[in-house]
Amino acid sequence: AQKITQTQPGMFVQEKEAVTLDCTYDTSDPSYGLFWYKQPSSGEMIFLIYQGSYDQQNATEGRYSLNFQKARKSANLVISASQLGDSAMYFCAMRGEDSNYQLIWGAGTKLIIKP
């Protein structure tokens, strides 16, 4: 069965610093997709970035990049030049055949950016 593990329940980071949020996963699927979502206090899940298991390059979207290490089964999110508005919950999720392509989610990391 597929599983996502986020080991950091909470993080405090100084504004303008870079931050890395950890995500490890477990799957027997050869093909899968990894996602990061941001959830502000309003509740909406906001898509940030996607990485396919066969993608050769690490995904990047503006200030977000994904450090994908397939052999270690990790997909860490890197936020560069953090801003106060980045304070939120961050969830790592994956899709694969093993889960019938439904999103499997980690427990999340609460990120607080300090001014």
Next chain:
Amino acid sequence: DAGVTQSPTHLIKTRGQQVTLRCSPISGHKSVSWYQQVLGQGPQFIFQYYEKEERGRGNFPDRFSARQFPNYSSELNVNALLLGDSALYLCASSLAGVEGTNTEAFFGQGTRLTVV
């Protein structure tokens, strides 16, 4: 263009009651999925519907049911509410009917259900 809309935003119900939550997907999206997010946890998949047919069901009791209408909007029903049903219920829409590894889901703001 409107995003995924859910109603109501907040709801308080008593144990044993029944509740109906509503979701309108993004225009053009034919797939709707429902997730339950208990406080402090990640979302758990409940149902997926595409073209009015159930395409997937998570590990939830039969008290949970859903349907999708011809306009692709969806309702989630929960009967005989328990205290443990208190959660944020998220609806997500996507273009694809057959989900792939790269299918992006777009979420609404959720309905926060409190059972007392």
